[in-house]
Amino acid sequence: MAIKLIAVDLDGTLLTSGNAISPETLRTLQVAHGMGIKVVLASGRPLSGVMPFETQLGLEGPEEYAVVFNGAVVQDLSGKVLMSQEMDYHDFEVMLRLQRLAHVNLHFETTERFWTLDRDLSVQMQINAALTDNEIRVRERKEIPQDFTFNKVGFTCPKDSDQIEKLWNSIPYWAFESYDIVRSLDNCIELNGIGASKGNALMNLAERLKISPEDVMVFGDQGNDVSMFENPSFKKIAMGNAIEDIKEKADFVTDDNDHNGIAKALKKFVI
Structure with missing residues:
Protein backbone atom coordinates (compact mmCIF):
# COMPACT_ATOMS: atom_id res chain seq x y z
CA MET A 1 0.00 0.00 0.00
CA GLN A 85 -25.30 18.19 -5.02
CA GLU A 86 -28.04 20.68 -4.24
CA MET A 87 -31.46 20.60 -2.65
CA ASP A 88 -34.35 22.70 -3.94
CA TYR A 89 -37.51 24.52 -2.84
CA HIS A 90 -39.38 21.27 -2.26
CA ASP A 91 -36.61 20.21 0.14
CA PHE A 92 -36.79 23.66 1.75
CA GLU A 93 -40.44 23.06 2.57
CA VAL A 94 -39.65 19.58 3.92
CA MET A 95 -37.04 21.07 6.26
CA LEU A 96 -39.58 23.52 7.63
CA ARG A 97 -41.91 20.61 8.39
CA LEU A 98 -39.14 18.76 10.20
CA GLN A 99 -38.32 21.86 12.23
CA ARG A 100 -41.81 21.78 13.71
CA LEU A 101 -40.99 18.48 15.45
CA ALA A 102 -38.93 20.30 18.10
CA HIS A 103 -37.93 23.77 19.29
CA VAL A 104 -34.78 24.11 17.18
CA ASN A 105 -33.16 26.62 14.87
CA LEU A 106 -32.90 25.81 11.17
CA HIS A 107 -30.46 27.28 8.68
CA PHE A 108 -29.69 26.60 5.02
CA GLU A 109 -26.11 26.69 3.74
CA THR A 110 -24.98 27.69 0.25
CA THR A 111 -21.51 28.33 -1.14
CA GLU A 112 -22.08 32.06 -0.56
CA ARG A 113 -23.83 32.37 2.84
CA PHE A 114 -26.25 30.98 5.44
CA TRP A 115 -29.99 31.62 5.26
CA THR A 116 -32.61 31.27 8.00
CA LEU A 117 -36.21 32.21 8.74
CA ASP A 118 -35.52 32.30 12.49
CA ARG A 119 -35.34 35.69 14.17
CA ASP A 120 -33.86 34.34 17.40
CA LEU A 121 -30.61 32.56 16.54
CA SER A 122 -29.05 29.84 18.67
CA VAL A 123 -25.49 30.43 19.83
CA GLN A 124 -24.48 27.29 17.93
CA MET A 125 -25.78 28.72 14.65
CA GLN A 126 -23.87 31.94 15.28
CA ILE A 127 -20.72 29.94 16.11
CA ASN A 128 -21.08 27.93 12.90
CA ALA A 129 -21.35 31.13 10.86
CA ALA A 130 -18.43 32.80 12.64
CA LEU A 131 -16.11 29.79 12.34
CA THR A 132 -16.77 29.60 8.61
CA ASP A 133 -16.60 33.35 7.95
CA ASN A 134 -20.20 33.39 6.72
CA GLU A 135 -22.91 35.96 7.04
CA ILE A 136 -26.38 34.87 8.11
CA ARG A 137 -29.27 36.32 6.14
CA VAL A 138 -32.55 36.34 8.06
CA ARG A 139 -35.58 36.38 5.75
CA GLU A 140 -39.33 35.90 5.81
CA ARG A 141 -40.62 32.76 4.11
CA LYS A 142 -42.29 34.84 1.38
CA GLU A 143 -38.85 36.29 0.52
CA ILE A 144 -37.41 32.88 -0.39
CA PRO A 145 -37.72 32.41 -4.18
CA GLN A 146 -39.08 29.26 -5.80
CA ASP A 147 -35.70 28.62 -7.43
CA PHE A 148 -33.87 28.63 -4.07
CA THR A 149 -31.20 25.91 -3.83
CA PHE A 150 -28.83 24.97 -1.03
CA ASN A 151 -26.15 22.37 -0.27
CA LYS A 152 -26.68 21.59 3.39
CA VAL A 153 -29.06 22.14 6.31
CA GLY A 154 -28.28 22.54 9.99
CA PHE A 155 -30.65 22.11 12.93
CA THR A 156 -29.21 23.54 16.16
CA CYS A 157 -30.18 24.31 19.73
CA PRO A 158 -28.48 25.56 22.91
CA LYS A 159 -26.03 23.11 24.48
CA ASP A 160 -28.14 22.69 27.61
CA SER A 161 -31.30 21.93 25.62
CA ASP A 162 -32.80 18.50 24.93
CA GLN A 163 -34.50 19.63 21.71
CA ILE A 164 -31.97 18.16 19.26
CA GLU A 165 -32.40 14.83 21.03
CA LYS A 166 -36.17 15.24 20.67
CA LEU A 167 -35.85 16.07 16.97
CA TRP A 168 -33.47 13.16 16.33
CA ASN A 169 -35.93 10.73 17.90
CA SER A 170 -38.85 12.27 15.99
CA ILE A 171 -37.47 12.30 12.43
CA PRO A 172 -39.68 9.94 10.39
CA TYR A 173 -38.17 6.94 8.61
CA TRP A 174 -38.96 8.36 5.17
CA ALA A 175 -36.65 11.31 5.86
CA PHE A 176 -33.70 8.98 6.46
CA GLU A 177 -34.52 7.29 3.14
CA SER A 178 -34.70 10.64 1.33
CA TYR A 179 -31.72 12.49 2.86
CA ASP A 180 -28.32 11.86 4.40
CA ILE A 181 -28.83 12.85 8.04
CA VAL A 182 -26.10 12.86 10.68
CA ARG A 183 -25.84 14.05 14.24
CA SER A 184 -22.51 15.89 14.14
CA LEU A 185 -22.70 17.30 17.69
CA ASP A 186 -24.95 16.79 20.70
CA ASN A 187 -26.74 20.02 19.77
CA CYS A 188 -26.51 19.85 15.97
CA ILE A 189 -28.08 17.71 13.23
CA GLU A 190 -26.81 18.13 9.66
CA LEU A 191 -28.69 17.10 6.56
CA ASN A 192 -27.66 16.70 2.91
CA GLY A 193 -29.26 15.33 -0.23
CA ILE A 194 -29.26 11.53 -0.39
CA GLY A 195 -25.87 10.22 -1.47
Whole structure:
Protein backbone atom coordinates (compact mmCIF):
# COMPACT_ATOMS: atom_id res chain seq x y z
CA MET A 1 0.00 0.00 0.00
CA ALA A 2 1.32 3.43 -1.00
CA ILE A 3 -0.87 6.19 0.33
CA LYS A 4 -1.51 8.85 -2.34
CA LEU A 5 -4.37 10.82 -0.76
CA ILE A 6 -4.93 11.70 2.89
CA ALA A 7 -8.42 13.00 3.76
CA VAL A 8 -8.67 14.81 7.08
CA ASP A 9 -11.75 16.01 8.92
CA LEU A 10 -11.38 19.40 10.65
CA ASP A 11 -13.22 19.80 13.95
CA GLY A 12 -12.13 17.21 16.51
CA THR A 13 -9.59 15.74 14.09
CA LEU A 14 -7.17 18.18 12.47
CA LEU A 15 -8.04 20.94 14.94
CA THR A 16 -7.34 20.83 18.66
CA SER A 17 -9.99 21.83 21.16
CA GLY A 18 -8.53 25.33 20.80
CA ASN A 19 -9.51 25.35 17.10
CA ALA A 20 -5.90 25.25 15.89
CA ILE A 21 -3.55 22.87 14.08
CA SER A 22 -0.82 21.70 16.46
CA PRO A 23 2.75 22.41 15.26
CA GLU A 24 3.62 18.69 15.09
CA THR A 25 0.52 17.79 13.09
CA LEU A 26 1.16 20.73 10.76
CA ARG A 27 4.77 19.69 10.17
CA THR A 28 3.86 16.04 9.57
CA LEU A 29 1.14 16.83 7.04
CA GLN A 30 3.51 19.19 5.23
CA VAL A 31 6.08 16.38 5.06
CA ALA A 32 3.44 14.05 3.59
CA HIS A 33 2.47 16.69 1.04
CA GLY A 34 6.13 17.14 0.16
CA MET A 35 6.25 13.41 -0.61
CA GLY A 36 3.65 14.00 -3.34
CA ILE A 37 0.65 12.87 -1.30
CA LYS A 38 -2.56 14.85 -1.79
CA VAL A 39 -3.81 16.30 1.50
CA VAL A 40 -7.55 16.96 1.30
CA LEU A 41 -9.55 18.59 4.07
CA ALA A 42 -12.99 16.97 4.32
CA SER A 43 -15.39 19.05 6.37
CA GLY A 44 -18.99 19.95 7.03
CA ARG A 45 -17.88 23.56 6.65
CA PRO A 46 -18.06 25.55 3.41
CA LEU A 47 -14.82 26.39 1.62
CA SER A 48 -14.58 29.74 3.41
CA GLY A 49 -14.31 27.88 6.71
CA VAL A 50 -11.64 25.53 5.37
CA MET A 51 -9.33 27.96 3.55
CA PRO A 52 -7.52 29.43 6.59
CA PHE A 53 -6.27 25.93 7.46
CA GLU A 54 -5.42 25.10 3.84
CA THR A 55 -3.24 28.22 3.86
CA GLN A 56 -1.51 27.12 7.05
CA LEU A 57 -0.77 23.77 5.45
CA GLY A 58 0.65 25.49 2.36
CA LEU A 59 -2.11 24.22 0.07
CA GLU A 60 -3.51 26.47 -2.64
CA GLY A 61 -4.56 26.68 -6.26
CA PRO A 62 -6.39 24.51 -8.78
CA GLU A 63 -4.30 21.38 -8.16
CA GLU A 64 -5.35 21.11 -4.50
CA TYR A 65 -8.84 20.15 -3.32
CA ALA A 66 -11.37 20.26 -0.48
CA VAL A 67 -14.48 18.22 0.29
CA VAL A 68 -17.00 20.58 1.92
CA PHE A 69 -20.61 20.62 3.13
CA ASN A 70 -20.16 17.00 4.29
CA GLY A 71 -19.47 15.92 0.73
CA ALA A 72 -22.22 17.82 -1.08
CA VAL A 73 -19.53 19.92 -2.79
CA VAL A 74 -15.99 19.26 -3.98
CA GLN A 75 -13.94 22.32 -4.93
CA ASP A 76 -10.39 23.03 -5.93
CA LEU A 77 -8.67 25.65 -3.82
CA SER A 78 -9.07 28.32 -6.47
CA GLY A 79 -12.80 28.01 -5.71
CA LYS A 80 -13.92 26.09 -8.80
CA VAL A 81 -16.74 23.66 -8.07
CA LEU A 82 -15.96 20.18 -9.39
CA MET A 83 -19.01 18.46 -7.97
CA SER A 84 -22.14 19.81 -6.33
CA GLN A 85 -25.30 18.19 -5.02
CA GLU A 86 -28.04 20.68 -4.24
CA MET A 87 -31.46 20.60 -2.65
CA ASP A 88 -34.35 22.70 -3.94
CA TYR A 89 -37.51 24.52 -2.84
CA HIS A 90 -39.38 21.27 -2.26
CA ASP A 91 -36.61 20.21 0.14
CA PHE A 92 -36.79 23.66 1.75
CA GLU A 93 -40.44 23.06 2.57
CA VAL A 94 -39.65 19.58 3.92
CA MET A 95 -37.04 21.07 6.26
CA LEU A 96 -39.58 23.52 7.63
CA ARG A 97 -41.91 20.61 8.39
CA LEU A 98 -39.14 18.76 10.20
CA GLN A 99 -38.32 21.86 12.23
CA ARG A 100 -41.81 21.78 13.71
CA LEU A 101 -40.99 18.48 15.45
CA ALA A 102 -38.93 20.30 18.10
CA HIS A 103 -37.93 23.77 19.29
CA VAL A 104 -34.78 24.11 17.18
CA ASN A 105 -33.16 26.62 14.87
CA LEU A 106 -32.90 25.81 11.17
CA HIS A 107 -30.46 27.28 8.68
CA PHE A 108 -29.69 26.60 5.02
CA GLU A 109 -26.11 26.69 3.74
CA THR A 110 -24.98 27.69 0.25
CA THR A 111 -21.51 28.33 -1.14
CA GLU A 112 -22.08 32.06 -0.56
CA ARG A 113 -23.83 32.37 2.84
CA PHE A 114 -26.25 30.98 5.44
CA TRP A 115 -29.99 31.62 5.26
CA THR A 116 -32.61 31.27 8.00
CA LEU A 117 -36.21 32.21 8.74
CA ASP A 118 -35.52 32.30 12.49
CA ARG A 119 -35.34 35.69 14.17
CA ASP A 120 -33.86 34.34 17.40
CA LEU A 121 -30.61 32.56 16.54
CA SER A 122 -29.05 29.84 18.67
CA VAL A 123 -25.49 30.43 19.83
CA GLN A 124 -24.48 27.29 17.93
CA MET A 125 -25.78 28.72 14.65
CA GLN A 126 -23.87 31.94 15.28
CA ILE A 127 -20.72 29.94 16.11
CA ASN A 128 -21.08 27.93 12.90
CA ALA A 129 -21.35 31.13 10.86
CA ALA A 130 -18.43 32.80 12.64
CA LEU A 131 -16.11 29.79 12.34
CA THR A 132 -16.77 29.60 8.61
CA ASP A 133 -16.60 33.35 7.95
CA ASN A 134 -20.20 33.39 6.72
CA GLU A 135 -22.91 35.96 7.04
CA ILE A 136 -26.38 34.87 8.11
CA ARG A 137 -29.27 36.32 6.14
CA VAL A 138 -32.55 36.34 8.06
CA ARG A 139 -35.58 36.38 5.75
CA GLU A 140 -39.33 35.90 5.81
CA ARG A 141 -40.62 32.76 4.11
CA LYS A 142 -42.29 34.84 1.38
CA GLU A 143 -38.85 36.29 0.52
CA ILE A 144 -37.41 32.88 -0.39
CA PRO A 145 -37.72 32.41 -4.18
CA GLN A 146 -39.08 29.26 -5.80
CA ASP A 147 -35.70 28.62 -7.43
CA PHE A 148 -33.87 28.63 -4.07
CA THR A 149 -31.20 25.91 -3.83
CA PHE A 150 -28.83 24.97 -1.03
CA ASN A 151 -26.15 22.37 -0.27
CA LYS A 152 -26.68 21.59 3.39
CA VAL A 153 -29.06 22.14 6.31
CA GLY A 154 -28.28 22.54 9.99
CA PHE A 155 -30.65 22.11 12.93
CA THR A 156 -29.21 23.54 16.16
CA CYS A 157 -30.18 24.31 19.73
CA PRO A 158 -28.48 25.56 22.91
CA LYS A 159 -26.03 23.11 24.48
CA ASP A 160 -28.14 22.69 27.61
CA SER A 161 -31.30 21.93 25.62
CA ASP A 162 -32.80 18.50 24.93
CA GLN A 163 -34.50 19.63 21.71
CA ILE A 164 -31.97 18.16 19.26
CA GLU A 165 -32.40 14.83 21.03
CA LYS A 166 -36.17 15.24 20.67
CA LEU A 167 -35.85 16.07 16.97
CA TRP A 168 -33.47 13.16 16.33
CA ASN A 169 -35.93 10.73 17.90
CA SER A 170 -38.85 12.27 15.99
CA ILE A 171 -37.47 12.30 12.43
CA PRO A 172 -39.68 9.94 10.39
CA TYR A 173 -38.17 6.94 8.61
CA TRP A 174 -38.96 8.36 5.17
CA ALA A 175 -36.65 11.31 5.86
CA PHE A 176 -33.70 8.98 6.46
CA GLU A 177 -34.52 7.29 3.14
CA SER A 178 -34.70 10.64 1.33
CA TYR A 179 -31.72 12.49 2.86
CA ASP A 180 -28.32 11.86 4.40
CA ILE A 181 -28.83 12.85 8.04
CA VAL A 182 -26.10 12.86 10.68
CA ARG A 183 -25.84 14.05 14.24
CA SER A 184 -22.51 15.89 14.14
CA LEU A 185 -22.70 17.30 17.69
CA ASP A 186 -24.95 16.79 20.70
CA ASN A 187 -26.74 20.02 19.77
CA CYS A 188 -26.51 19.85 15.97
CA ILE A 189 -28.08 17.71 13.23
CA GLU A 190 -26.81 18.13 9.66
CA LEU A 191 -28.69 17.10 6.56
CA ASN A 192 -27.66 16.70 2.91
CA GLY A 193 -29.26 15.33 -0.23
CA ILE A 194 -29.26 11.53 -0.39
CA GLY A 195 -25.87 10.22 -1.47
CA ALA A 196 -24.07 13.43 -0.55
CA SER A 197 -21.42 12.25 1.91
CA LYS A 198 -17.72 12.63 2.57
CA GLY A 199 -17.19 9.00 1.60
CA ASN A 200 -18.87 9.33 -1.79
CA ALA A 201 -17.20 12.67 -2.50
CA LEU A 202 -13.76 11.19 -1.78
CA MET A 203 -14.44 8.27 -4.09
CA ASN A 204 -15.43 10.77 -6.80
CA LEU A 205 -12.31 12.87 -6.23
CA ALA A 206 -10.01 9.84 -6.13
CA GLU A 207 -11.47 8.66 -9.42
CA ARG A 208 -10.87 12.09 -10.97
CA LEU A 209 -7.27 11.99 -9.76
CA LYS A 210 -6.85 8.36 -10.89
CA ILE A 211 -6.04 7.26 -7.35
CA SER A 212 -7.08 3.78 -6.23
CA PRO A 213 -9.36 3.64 -3.14
CA GLU A 214 -6.76 1.39 -1.50
CA ASP A 215 -4.34 4.34 -1.63
CA VAL A 216 -6.65 6.67 0.31
CA MET A 217 -6.23 7.23 4.07
CA VAL A 218 -8.98 8.94 6.08
CA PHE A 219 -9.06 10.53 9.54
CA GLY A 220 -12.26 11.36 11.43
CA ASP A 221 -14.09 11.46 14.74
CA GLN A 222 -17.82 12.25 14.39
CA GLY A 223 -21.07 11.17 12.74
CA ASN A 224 -20.47 13.11 9.55
CA ASP A 225 -17.26 11.09 9.05
CA VAL A 226 -18.92 7.66 9.23
CA SER A 227 -19.38 7.43 5.45
CA MET A 228 -15.58 7.54 5.00
CA PHE A 229 -15.23 4.69 7.48
CA GLU A 230 -17.80 2.55 5.68
CA ASN A 231 -15.60 2.27 2.59
CA PRO A 232 -13.87 -1.13 2.81
CA SER A 233 -10.93 -0.01 0.68
CA PHE A 234 -9.86 3.16 2.50
CA LYS A 235 -7.21 3.00 5.23
CA LYS A 236 -9.32 4.25 8.14
CA ILE A 237 -7.80 6.03 11.16
CA ALA A 238 -10.07 6.96 14.07
CA MET A 239 -9.07 9.70 16.46
CA GLY A 240 -8.79 8.76 20.13
CA ASN A 241 -11.67 11.13 20.83
CA ALA A 242 -13.88 9.59 18.11
CA ILE A 243 -17.37 8.23 18.69
CA GLU A 244 -17.59 4.46 19.11
CA ASP A 245 -19.15 3.91 15.68
CA ILE A 246 -16.04 5.41 14.07
CA LYS A 247 -13.65 3.41 16.26
CA GLU A 248 -15.45 0.16 15.52
CA LYS A 249 -15.10 0.71 11.77
CA ALA A 250 -11.47 1.90 11.90
CA ASP A 251 -8.35 -0.01 10.94
CA PHE A 252 -6.43 1.84 13.65
CA VAL A 253 -7.27 4.14 16.56
CA THR A 254 -4.69 6.86 17.09
CA ASP A 255 -4.29 9.44 19.85
CA ASP A 256 -6.81 12.26 20.27
CA ASN A 257 -6.87 15.63 18.52
CA ASP A 258 -5.14 17.37 21.43
CA HIS A 259 -2.20 14.95 21.40
CA ASN A 260 -1.07 14.87 17.75
CA GLY A 261 -3.17 11.85 16.75
CA ILE A 262 -2.80 12.54 13.04
CA ALA A 263 0.97 13.00 13.26
CA LYS A 264 1.42 9.76 15.22
CA ALA A 265 -0.60 7.72 12.70
CA LEU A 266 1.22 9.22 9.71
CA LYS A 267 4.59 8.41 11.28
CA LYS A 268 3.43 4.85 11.89
CA PHE A 269 1.97 4.14 8.45
CA VAL A 270 3.15 6.72 5.91
CA ILE A 271 6.27 8.71 6.74
